[in-house]
Amino acid sequence: MEIAVFAVCAVIVIGGALGVIVARHPVYAALSLVATLFGVAVLFLTLDAPFLAAVQVIVYAGAIVVLFLFVIMLLGVDRAENLRTEPLGGQRPLAVGLGVATLVLALLFAIAVGTGGFGDGSVATGAPAAVAPERDSCTGLSKALEDSSPLVAACDGTEPISNIRQVARWVFTDYVWAFQLTGLLLTVAVVGAVVLARGRRGADGDDEAAGPAPDTAPEAV
Amino acid sequence: MNVFALDPAYIGGFGLDEALILIVKVIAAFAMLMVAVMLMIWFERKLIGDMQNRIGPALAGPWGILQTLADGVKLFFKEDLIPAQSDRFVFKLAPYLSLVPAVIVFAVVPVGGNFTTGDGTVSWWGNATYLQVADPHIGILLVLAMSSMAVYGVMLAGWSSGSKYPLLGSVRASAQMVSYEAALGLSLAAVLLSAGSLSTHDIVAGQGGYDWNLWVTGIVPFAVFFIAATAELNRPPFDMVEAEQELVGGFHTEYSSIRFALFFLAEFMNVITMSAIIVTLFLGGPDGPILTEGAAWLWGTVWFLLKLMVFLFIFVWLRATLPRMRYDQLMDMGWKVLIPLSLGWLLFLGALSIGRDRGWPDAAVIAVSVAALAAGGLLLRAAVRAGQAERQATEAAAAGQPAQGGVRP
Numbered sequence: 001m002e003i004a005v006f007a008v009c010a011v012i013v014i015g016g017a018l019g020v021i022v023a024r025h026p027v028y029a030a031l032s033l034v035a036t037l038f039g040v041a042v043l044f045l046t047l048d049a050p051f052l053a054a055v056q057v058i059v060y061a062g063a064i065v066v067l068f069l070f071v072i073m074l075l076g077v078d079r080a081e082n083l084r085t086e087p088l089g090g091q092r093p094l095a096v097g098l099g100v101a102t103l104v105l106a107l108l109f110a111i112a113v114g115t116g117g118f119g120d121g122s123v124a125t126g127a128p129a130a131v132a133p134e135r136d137s138c139t140g141l142s143k144a145l146e147d148s149s150p151l152v153a154a155c156d157g158t159e160p161i162s163n164i165r166q167v168a169r170w171v172f173t174d175y176v177w178a179f180q181l182t183g184l185l186l187t188v189a190v191v192g193a194v195v196l197a198r199g200r201r202g203a204d205g206d207d208e209a210a211g212p213a214p215d216t217a218p219e220a221v
Numbered sequence: 222m223n224v225f226a227l228d229p230a231y232i233g234g235f236g237l238d239e240a241l242i243l244i245v246k247v248i249a250a251f252a253m254l255m256v257a258v259m260l261m262i263w264f265e266r267k268l269i270g271d272m273q274n275r276i277g278p279a280l281a282g283p284w285g286i287l288q289t290l291a292d293g294v295k296l297f298f299k300e301d302l303i304p305a306q307s308d309r310f311v312f313k314l315a316p317y318l319s320l321v322p323a324v325i326v327f328a329v330v331p332v333g334g335n336f337t338t339g340d341g342t343v344s345w346w347g348n349a350t351y352l353q354v355a356d357p358h359i360g361i362l363l364v365l366a367m368s369s370m371a372v373y374g375v376m377l378a379g380w381s382s383g384s385k386y387p388l389l390g391s392v393r394a395s396a397q398m399v400s401y402e403a404a405l406g407l408s409l410a411a412v413l414l415s416a417g418s419l420s421t422h423d424i425v426a427g428q429g430g431y432d433w434n435l436w437v438t439g440i441v442p443f444a445v446f447f448i449a450a451t452a453e454l455n456r457p458p459f460d461m462v463e464a465e466q467e468l469v470g471g472f473h474t475e476y477s478s479i480r481f482a483l484f485f486l487a488e489f490m491n492v493i494t495m496s497a498i499i500v501t502l503f504l505g506g507p508d509g510p511i512l513t514e515g516a517a518w519l520w521g522t523v524w525f526l527l528k529l530m531v532f533l534f535i536f537v538w539l540r541a542t543l544p545r546m547r548y549d550q551l552m553d554m555g556w557k558v559l560i561p562l563s564l565g566w567l568l569f570l571g572a573l574s575i576g577r578d579r580g581w582p583d584a585a586v587i588a589v590s591v592a593a594l595a596a597g598g599l600l601l602r603a604a605v606r607a608g609q610a611e612r613q614a615t616e617a618a619a620a621g622q623p624a625q626g627g628v629r630p
Contacts, residue, residue: 027311027380034373051419054362058406062369063399066376070395073380073388163358164419
C-alpha cells in the first residue's frame with residue numbers, strides 16, 4: 001500500500017518537476033509546480049506528518065504559486081519564451097554541469113548516510129532517517145522527544161500524537177535561532193522589495209513604471 | 222497508521238462494516254450538499270425577491286422551489302462554447318478546480334450528534350461513529366488548504382478565457398482571496414487557542430454545554446472571521462470579482478453551458494460549507510438543548526441546520542442590503558483593519574491564558590495587554606497616516622505634471 005502511494009506520488013512529483021523546467025508556457029510551469037507540491041504533501045502524509053502536509057498546501061500551493069501566477073498574469077508575460085536568445089553566454093552548459101554535480105553529490109551523501117553512522121537516532125541529524133523505519137503510530141521525532149518532554153504524549157499508540165506539538169517544540173526550542181533568523185531574513189527581504197519598488201518615484205516624478213496613474217502611462221511611452 | 226481519521230469507527234481496523242459506513246456517509250453528505258445547493262439558490266432568489274418587493278421564482282413547482290432544477294436542466298442542454306482565444310486545456314480544467322475544494326471541505330463538518338450531554342458519537346450497526354465524513358488530525362487546516370485551492374479555479378478561469386474582463390476579474394480575485402486568507406487564519410488561531418486541537422470534532426466537543434467560542438474567545442474573532450469569509454467567498458459586498466457593472470460577468474464571462482453551471486454550483490456550495498464552518502467554529506456546531514431523550518442525536522442535526530439557516534439568511538440579507546465596496550477600500554480593510562485586529566486579539570487571548578496558567582491576576586494582565594496593544598495600534602495608525610500623506614503628496618505632484626508628460630513623444 002505504502003509502496004503504491006509512494007510510486008504514484010513519485011511519478012507526480014518528478015513529472016511536475018520536469019514540467020516546471022520543460023514547459024514553454026510560464027502558466028503551465030507554475031501549474032506543474034503545484035502538482036509537485038501536492039505530491040510532496042501526500043508524501044508528508046505517508047510519513048505521519050499531516051501538519052507539514054497541510055502547511056505545504058496552504059503556504060506553497062495556496063499562497064506562493066498563486067502569487068507567481070498573479071505576477072505572470074499582471075505583467076502579461078503569459079506567452080511562450082523564445083528560447084534561442086541567451087542573455088547570459090554559456091549559462092546553459094554551466095547549469096547542466098552544476099545540476100549533475102549537485103545530483104551526484106546528493107546521491108553520494110544519501111548513500112553515505114544510509115550505510116554509515118547517523119542511524120543511531122541522534123537528534124540533530126538523524127531525525128529524518130529515524131522517521132522512516134518506525135511509522136506505526138508515532139514518528140521518530142516523538143520517540144526522540146519522549147524522554148525529554150512531558151508535553152509529548154506517550155508513544156504507545158493509544159493516543160494520537162499531536163504533530164503540531166512536535167513541530168512547535170522543535171521550532172521554539174532547539175531551532176529557535178534558525179527560525180527567528182529566517183523570519184528576520186524574510187522581513188528584510190519584504191522591506192527591501194518595498195523600498196526598491198517605491199524608491200524610483202521620488203527621483204523621477206514622471207517615471208511610468210511607478211507612476212500613480214496607470215491609465216496615462218501607455219500614452220506616455 | 223490511521224492518518225486520515227480519529228473517528229472511533231476505524232480504531233479496530235478497517236473491515237466491511239467500516240467501509241459500508243464510510244460509503245453511506247460519503248453518499249449522504251454529497252446528496253445533502255447537492256440538495257442544499259438547489260434549495261439555497263431558490264432561497265436566495267426568493268428572499269431577495271421579497272426584500273426588493275418582487276415575487277421571485279414562482280412557476281416551477283410549489284413556490285417555485287424547483288426553479289433551480291429547471292435552470293440546471295436548461296444549462297445542460299445549452300451549447301458549450303470555447304472561445305477561440307482561450308487556452309483550451311486550462312479552460313476546461315478550471316471549473317473542476319473550483320468545484321472539488323468546495324465539495325471536500327464539507328467532509329470535516331460535524332453535522333449532528335449529541336454534544337450537549339454526550340460525546341457526539343452515534344451508533345450505526347453497533348459501530349460508534351461521528352456524524353461527519355472524516356475527522357482528520359489536521360481538521361480545520363484542511364478547510365484553509367481547500368479555500369486556498371479554490372483561488373486556482375477562479376484565477377485560471379479568468380486567465381484561460383483569453384479575454385480582458387475575465388482576466389481583470391481573476392486578478393482581483395487572487396489578490397482579494399490571498400489577502401483575506403491571512404485574516405481568516407489569524408482569527409481561526411484564536412479558536413484553536415481555546416480548543417487546543419485542530420480536529421473539528423474536538424473543537425465542537427470543547428464547546429459542548431454552551432461554552433461557544435462566540436463568547437469564549439470574545440466576539441472579535443467571530444466578527445473578523447465572518448467578514449473575511451464573506452470576502453473569501455466573493456459574496457456581496459465584496460464581489461468585485463464579478464462586478465457586473467465593471468467586468469460583465471467577471472471571471473466566468475466566457476463560460477457557458479454546464480461549465481458555467483459548475484462555477485455556479487461551486488459558489489453556492491462554498492456559501493453553504495463556509496456557513497457550516499462558522500457554525501462549527503463559533504456556535505458549537507450541533508450543540509443545543511436535547512428536548513427528547515429518545516432521539517438525542519437527532520436534535521444535534523436539528524440545531525445544526527437551524528444555525529446554518531441563520532447564516533445563509535445573513536449572507537442573502539447582506540447581498541440585498543449593502544452596496545459593493547470599492548477595491549482599494551476592500552484592500553485597506555483587509556490589511557489595515559482586520560489583520561492587525563485579529564493579530565492583536567490573538568496576542569491578548571494568549572497573554573490571558575498564560576496569565577491564568579501562572580496565577581497572575583487577570584486585571585493586571587488585561588491592563589498590561591491593553592496598554593501594549595494600544596501602543597501597537599497607535600504606531601500602526603501613525604504608519605498608515607504617514608503613508609497616506611506621502612501618497613497624497615505624490616498624487617498632487619503627479620497631477621501638476623500631466624501637461625509635461627503629454628508632450629513627450
